[in-house]
Amino acid sequence: MSSNSSHYVAPVKADELVVDQLRLSEKKSNLWLDAWRDLRRRPMFWVSIVLCLFIIVIAVAPNLFTSVAPSGGACQLSKSNGGPEPGHPLGFTLLGCDIWSRVVHGTSVSMSVGVLATVISTVIGLIMGALAGFYGGFLDSLLSRVGDIFFTIPYIVAAVVVMSVLAEQKNEFVLALAIGGFSWASTARIARAEVLRVKQSDYVTASIAIGLSRFRTLITHVIPNSMAPVIVVTTLGLGTAIVAESTLSFLGVGLGGVSWGADISQAQTSIRTAPLSLFWPSLALTISVLAFITLGELLRDAVDPKSRAQR
Amino acid sequence: MTSENENLTSRARPRSSHKESAVSQPLLQIRDLRVAFSVGKKDREVLHGVDLDVFPGETVAIVGESGSGKSTTAAAVIDLLPGTGKVTSGSILLDGVDLTAANRRQMESIRGRDIGYVPQDPMSNLNPVWSIGFQVEEAVRANGLASTRKQTRERAIEVLKQAGLSDAERRMHQFPHQFSGGMRQRALIGIGLAADPKLLIADEPTSALDVTVQRVILDHLASLTREKGTSVLFITHDLGLAAERADRIVVMNQGEIVESGPSRIILESPQHPYTQRLVAAAPSIASQRIQSVVERRGLEHADEVLDAEPVVEVRDLVKDYKIRSGGFRSEPFRAVDQVSFAIPRGKTLALVGESGSGKSTVAKMVLQLEKPTSGSVLVDGADTSGMSRKEVFDLRSRMQPVFQDPYGSLDPLRSIGALIAEPLRVHGVGDEKSRRERVFELLEQVSLPREVAWRYPNELSGGQRQRIAIARALALKPSIVVLDEAVSALDVLVQDQILRLLADLQSELDLTYLFITHDLAVVRVAADMVCVMEQGRVVEQGTVDEIFTTPAQDYTKRLLAAIPGADIPLGGAR
Numbered sequence: 093m094s095s096n097s098s099h100y101v102a103p104v105k106a107d108e109l110v111v112d113q114l115r116l117s118e119k120k121s122n123l124w125l126d127a128w129r130d131l132r133r134r135p136m137f138w139v140s141i142v143l144c145l146f147i148i149v150i151a152v153a154p155n156l157f158t159s160v161a162p163s164g165g166a167c168q169l170s171k172s173n174g175g176p177e178p179g180h181p182l183g184f185t186l187l188g189c190d191i192w193s194r195v196v197h198g199t200s201v202s203m204s205v206g207v208l209a210t211v212i213s214t215v216i217g218l219i220m221g222a223l224a225g226f227y228g229g230f231l232d233s234l235l236s237r238v239g240d241i242f243f244t245i246p247y248i249v250a251a252v253v254v255m256s257v258l259a260e261q262k263n264e265f266v267l268a269l270a271i272g273g274f275s276w277a278s279t280a281r282i283a284r285a286e287v288l289r290v291k292q293s294d295y296v297t298a299s300i301a302i303g304l305s306r307f308r309t310l311i312t313h314v315i316p317n318s319m320a321p322v323i324v325v326t327t328l329g330l331g332t333a334i335v336a337e338s339t340l341s342f343l344g345v346g347l348g349g350v351s352w353g354a355d356i357s358q359a360q361t362s363i364r365t366a367p368l369s370l371f372w373p374s375l376a377l378t379i380s381v382l383a384f385i386t387l388g389e390l391l392r393d394a395v396d397p398k399s400r401a402q403r
Numbered sequence: 404m405t406s407e408n409e410n411l412t413s414r415a416r417p418r419s420s421h422k423e424s425a426v427s428q429p430l431l432q433i434r435d436l437r438v439a440f441s442v443g444k445k446d447r448e449v450l451h452g453v454d455l456d457v458f459p460g461e462t463v464a465i466v467g468e469s470g471s472g473k474s475t476t477a478a479a480v481i482d483l484l485p486g487t488g489k490v491t492s493g494s495i496l497l498d499g500v501d502l503t504a505a506n507r508r509q510m511e512s513i514r515g516r517d518i519g520y521v522p523q524d525p526m527s528n529l530n531p532v533w534s535i536g537f538q539v540e541e542a543v544r545a546n547g548l549a550s551t552r553k554q555t556r557e558r559a560i561e562v563l564k565q566a567g568l569s570d571a572e573r574r575m576h577q578f579p580h581q582f583s584g585g586m587r588q589r590a591l592i593g594i595g596l597a598a599d600p601k602l603l604i605a606d607e608p609t610s611a612l613d614v615t616v617q618r619v620i621l622d623h624l625a626s627l628t629r630e631k632g633t634s635v636l637f638i639t640h641d642l643g644l645a646a647e648r649a650d651r652i653v654v655m656n657q658g659e660i661v662e663s664g665p666s667r668i669i670l671e672s673p674q675h676p677y678t679q680r681l682v683a684a685a686p687s688i689a690s691q692r693i694q695s696v697v698e699r700r701g702l703e704h705a706d707e708v709l710d711a712e713p714v715v716e717v718r719d720l721v722k723d724y725k726i727r728s729g730g731f732r733s734e735p736f737r738a739v740d741q742v743s744f745a746i747p748r749g750k751t752l753a754l755v756g757e758s759g760s761g762k763s764t765v766a767k768m769v770l771q772l773e774k775p776t777s778g779s780v781l782v783d784g785a786d787t788s789g790m791s792r793k794e795v796f797d798l799r800s801r802m803q804p805v806f807q808d809p810y811g812s813l814d815p816l817r818s819i820g821a822l823i824a825e826p827l828r829v830h831g832v833g834d835e836k837s838r839r840e841r842v843f844e845l846l847e848q849v850s851l852p853r854e855v856a857w858r859y860p861n862e863l864s865g866g867q868r869q870r871i872a873i874a875r876a877l878a879l880k881p882s883i884v885v886l887d888e889a890v891s892a893l894d895v896l897v898q899d900q901i902l903r904l905l906a907d908l909q910s911e912l913d914l915t916y917l918f919i920t921h922d923l924a925v926v927r928v929a930a931d932m933v934c935v936m937e938q939g940r941v942v943e944q945g946t947v948d949e950i951f952t953t954p955a956q957d958y959t960k961r962l963l964a965a966i967p968g969a970d971i972p973l974g975g976a977r
Contacts, residue, residue: 098664099662099663099664099665099668099669099674100660100662100663100664101661101662101674101675102659102660102661102662102675104675104676104677111680111896111897111899111900112864112866112867112896112897112900114851114852114855114863114867116854116855116858116862117862120857120858120859120862121858121859121861121862122815122816122859122860122861123815123816123861124816125859293811293812294806294807294808294811294812295811295812295813295814297772297804297806298804298806298812298872298875299814299825300772301770301771301772301799301803301804302799302803302825302826302829302830303796303799303800303826303829303830304825304829313814316814316816317814317815317816
């Protein structure tokens with residue numbers, strides 16, 4: 093091919109003449125299967141998922157991990173701020189309660205409030221965002237403005253107010269409602285943006301042309317395809333909700349029982365003499381929040397094919 | 404900068420004419436070029452030893468389907484391989500300097516100054532937050548063409564004027580969104596040629612534009628490069644376009660060159676079986692072939708086609724949209740204006756038009772996805788405008804769409820089997836077992852194996868997805884299928900295959916097609932009747948023969964003239 097007008101013809105190969113050959117790999121593949129394959133190879137995923145499961149097990153069955161009661165008669169004032177001793181590996185709080193037992197039992201409060209609050213905020217956010225994004229028009233304006241209003245209220249402040257007003261009938265559900273009911277606005281915005289994107293797809297038009305009603309289309313095609321970012325926000329939000337519960341307990345408007353936040357609050361008075369009674373509940377809080385946030389970050393990377401290709 | 408590079412940029416530019424260049428050294432000489440992308444720890448080779456010469460003043464076209472390596476070759480030349488791509492062996496000599504050995508600084512000075520580049524997508528290759536003038540001035544400055552602000556501005560205006568934007572002074576302050584696609588591509592061509600490069604690489608420069616605009620832009624590009632003696636490496640998927648624009652054609656497939664030679668020879672007597680098939684399938688060329696058949700057997704007239712009673716009839720269809728014009732005011736915009744046509748049973752009517760002609764809006768109204776402002780759509784003689792929800796629901800089972808985008812028309816989270824069965828489920832046809840049987844039957848009709856039913860859409864190619872979309876559309880045994888640009892996004896050979904499939908299914912199942920397309924060349928091979936639309940109106944309609952041989956309207960004539968490769972003599976393949 094050195095001259096300008098030469099005519100070069102390559103030798104013929106057998107396989108290049110098949111038009112649009114079907115090449116299926118061994119494994120099936122879609123967004124979630126690919127994400128799972130990606131996650132499976134990451135050590136950090138296994139560390140965080142094992143930690144999260146461990147935390148959940150502690151929350152569900154605290155008695156498997158300690159036989160000492162966290163409060164009441166089990167506390168001995170004589171042991172106030174005492175160091176570790178056999179059967180009490182982390183020592184005692186200011187009121188002479190076993191720190192290990194309080195950390196273990198505190199998990200259940202933090203987790204149940206955290207999970208419940210996240211579920212509430214995700215459900216509200218998803219419904220508001222999906223309806224606003226899918227139907228548009230007046231409904232969108234209305235729901236988006238409502239979302240904006242909730243966005244401007246710091247949910248901690250709102251929850252403090254709710255918990256003070258409902259001081260008489262406070263329980264886990266009320267606390268979760270106070271946190272989740274004021275923190276759904278960001279989920280709603282994300283869900284709305286994603287639904288707006290997905291609704292442009294031809295498959296949405298196609299399913300309407302098949303005869304599916306608009307609402308059924310929303311449920312069967314639009315929402316499942318909008319879930320990825322919402323699930324990521326949910327996992328990240330779980331960490332924030334756990335912190336919120338601790339913050340409210342720290343401020344004294346929590347449930348008033350065994351809680352990491354309450355213990356941290358109580359321990360700060362004796363921080364110079366017994367720093368460890370502050371340290372242990374703080375560590376428990378940090379580890380659980382980190383575990384859930386790490387899981388969320390990994391999930392975010394895994395469902396985003398672009399960032400997956402870059403790594 | 405090294406002395407070698409200094410030498411390269413300061414050397415006098417060869418301004419030889421094409422004839423002299425036949426004996427001179429090639430400007431660009433690519434030898435045994437191999438490019439690989441690393442996936443994880445493994446390397447996947449995508450170019451398997453490419454040899455290519457571009458002589459001074461010559462235009463060479465690389466033709467290939469998606470994944471053939473044509474764009475990768477171009478990207479390797481300007482060292483802009485995406486992601487993890489790298490040149491693993493071979494050489495790229497530009498005027499004797501090996502570009503594969505050049506460092507980043509040297510490449511930066513070569514890009515723009517020695518090699519200009521016109522990218523594919525005019526919509527995304529201009530930065531929307533800067534004015535056109537700023538972006539052209541940036542290119543002028545980066546290539547050291549002017550030192551003072553005033554000079555830079557003057558040169559930028561000159562560049563835009565050369566690219567065919569006559570009112571460049573005024574346009575300098577405008578932003579990309581104020582430009583049409585054609586104007587943006589002109590600006591990009593201006594940027595690419597700003598520094599009078601010796602070689603211009605144009606990667607599908609007009610495939611996002613309407614055909615009439617494409618023709619004007621390519622004519623202008625050709626006259627510019629001829630004037631300056633610039634060599635052009637032209638990347639395209641369209642063999643007709645390549646033959647019309649290039650001196651030589653290089654046909655690539657699966658990362659290798661299968662055939663290369665002078666355009667005429669490639670087109671008239673292709674030797675490699677792959678090229679032969681490509682030539683046979685190219686719609687622009689195929690349509691010409693039909694033309695010659697028509698001349699022998701005589702014209703087919705409208706009354707011969709229209710003897711059967713119409714299945715779909717559209718009467719005086721009008722659609723107005725409201726366009727917001729600041730504040731709470733809105734102006735009506737007529738997207739579809741008094742459109743009427745009828746499609747007889749078992750025939751194909753093509754609705755042809757450029758972007759903004761209203762053809763897709765008509766399709767949406769026929770499909771009952773949009774309500775007409777006035778006028779009516781009749782299906783099997785029944786007016787659809789007064790139909791209840793139940794009646795529209797029943798109508799949908801008789802009328803199904805296939806959309807353009809093979810990547811967007813299937814829900815990515817559903818398995819293929821579930822997707823094909825969905826219309827059956829929605830309309831309550833059969834039980835789980837019979838539906839499964841029907842899915843297998845449909846897959847067979849579109850020539851795909853059963854095991855595809857358990858797979859997901861992203862595992863298939865564009866053409867295969869379009870088969871799935873067709874299978875799904877046929878699930879309810881409709882009598883009418885609306886094909887909205889259904890083959891526009893596909894490669895030529897795949898397009899040809901799908902068009903054949905559609906034709907087979909039409910005769911087998913007595914289907915009526917409404918075929919929406921911007922591509923007149925495809926119409927020629929696929930339709931019985933044509934409706935040409937411009938700005939919401941039907942400007943001309945008739946049988947394919949009538950429209951192609953005796954177009955009455957100027958617009959139709961312009962459209963026909965713009966089909967690339969229309970004036971190329973017929974090739975020898977079949």
